[in-house]
Amino acid sequence: MSTEVAEKEAAVKESEALLSKRRKKLITDPLVDDNPITIQVLGICSALAVTTQMQPTLVMALSVIFVMVMSNLSISLLRNKIPTRVRIIVQLAVVASLVTLVNEVLKAFAYDMYKELSVFVGLIITNCIVMGRLEAYALGNKPYDSILDGFGSALGYSWIILTVAFFRELWGSGSLFGIPIFDGISSLFGPDFQLATNGLMVSPVGAFIILGLLIWVQRSKTGYVEH
Amino acid sequence: MQQSNAYIITFSIILTVVLGLLLSGTSEVLKPIQKKAEELDTKKQILGAVMSADEISGMKPEEINAFYESRISSRVVNIEGEEVEEQDGVQVTAETVDVGKNYKKAPEDRLYPVFVFHEEGDADAAISYIFPVYGNGLWDNIWGYLALQTDMATIEGITFSHAGETPGLGARITSSDVQQRYKEKSIYSEDGELVSVVMQKGEGKDYSGDPHKVDGLSGATITAEGVNKMLKSYLEHYRAYMEKKKDGAPSMALN
Secondary structure (H helix, E strand, O other), X not given: OHHHHHHHHHHHHHOOOOOOHHXXXXXXXXXXXXXXXXXXXXXXXXXHHOXXXXXXXXXXXXXXXXXXXHHXXXXXXXXXXXXXXXXXXXXXXXXXXXXXXXXXXXXXXXXXXXXXXXXXXXXXXXXXXXXHHHHHOHHHOOHHHHHHHHHHHHHHHHHHHHHHHHHHHHHHHOEEOOEEOXXXXXXXXXXXXXXXXXXXXXXXXXXXHHHHHHHHHHHHHHXXXXX | OOOOHHHHHHHHHHHHHHHHHHHHHXXXXXXXXXXXXXXXXXXXXXXXXXXXXXXXXXXXXXXXXXXXXXXXXXXXXXXXXXXOXXXXXXXXXXXXXXXXXXXXXXXXHOOEEEEEEEOOOOOOOEEEEEEEEEEEOOOOEXXXXXXXXXOOOEEEEXXXXXXXXXXXXXXXXXXXXXXXXXXXXXXXXXXXXXXXXXXXXXXXOXXXXXXXXEOOOOOOHHHHHHHHHXXXXXXXXXXXXXXXXXXXXXXXXXX
C-alpha cells in the first residue's frame, strides 16, 4: 500500500500536462519507430487475414483500439491488486471479456460485418500486441499513461493494416470501401479500356508482399536494423 | 510482493463474477437486437436466391422486411411432400424451423420449410420455389437456399453460406460469381432422372453447354463436394413435394 500512496503524491506534485512531451511520445513512438507490426512484427496473422477490403479492416482497427485502450486501463487500475502469480490469466480474462463484448455489439448492430470478420474478432484475444502491452506497460504504469500507450500501439497497428488494405482492395478488387475506382478510371480512357485487377492481392500472399514492401520502405528511411 | 493463496483465490472469484455478470448482462440486453439482425439476415439469404446481391444490398432493413412480407409465403412439408402444421403438438412455421437442427435427425423425421416467391399480393401466383439446403463443408456446416422455377427443374438462383470454410478458397461459395454459375441449370436429366447439378473438380472450364455441371472451385475440392452432396440429398428429400407442385401436375385441393 505504501508504494501506492507515494505514487499518488508524486502524481499530485508533478501535475504533468495532459499531453506532455513524454506522453506524446507514448502515442507517437508506436506509429513508426516502435511500430508493433513493422518493427516488433506482432499481430501479423490478423494483418494478413482481414485486409482484403477497407471496410472490415476499419472495423477491425476500431475494435483493436477499443480493446487495447480498455484493457490497458483496467489492468493499470488493478495493477496493485493483481496477484503476480496469476497475472497472465487475469490479463487474458480481461482481454477475452472485452473482445466478447465487441463481438456481441457487432452481432447486434453490424451483422454483415460480424459475419465477415467472424473468427478474426475473437482472435484479437491472441493478438500479441494486446497482451504484450499489458505485460510490458500497463502492469507498471498509471492508468492515464496506460491508456495513451494502448491507444498509441493500437494506432500503430491500425494505420499499417489500413495501408495494406488500401493497396490490396484497390489493386485486387479495383475499389475502395466497395466503391469501384478502376471502373471510373477505365471509363476515362474510352469504352475498350479496362484496368486489370490482380487476383494475387486478394489472397494472403498479396498481404505478405505489401507488408514486406512497407517494412522495407520504412526501414530504409529510419535505418532500423535488427540485432 | 508474494500474496497468500487465499488472496489469489478471492481475487480470482471476484474477477470471474464481475466479468461474468458484465458479459451475461450485455448478452441479455443485446439479444433481441441480435435476433432481429439474424432474422433479417435469413430473409436476405432467402431473397438472395431470387434477387441479385446488389439489389438486396441497396435495400434498407425495413424495405427488406416489407418486400419479404408481400412476396414470400411459406409452408412446412415432410419427406412425403405433405404440408405439416404442427409437430409434437407445437405449431410450426417455415421461419421458425431450424434447418440445422433438423439436419441432425433422420431424413424421414425432418421438417422441410418451403418458401414461395410469388407475385405481389397473390400468394397463388408462384414465380419460384425456394428450398433451404444444409450440409457439411470442409471445416464446418454449409447451407444455402435453392430457388427452382415453377417447372421444378430449372434453377432460378442459389445462395450459399458457411460457418467456417477457408477464406479465399471454400468461402468463395458465398461470392455471387460462383452462385451465378448455377443459374438456368437443370436438376433433371432428359429421361426425368434427378441428377442435381454437380460442381466439377478444377476451375476455369466452360460448362455453359452442360445443364448439370458447373465450374469448380480451385483449391476447395472438399467444399465443392460438400455442396454437391448437400444439393443432391436435399433435392431427393424435397422430391415428393416437387413432384406435386410441378407444372402440369394435377393441382391439389387447398386445405
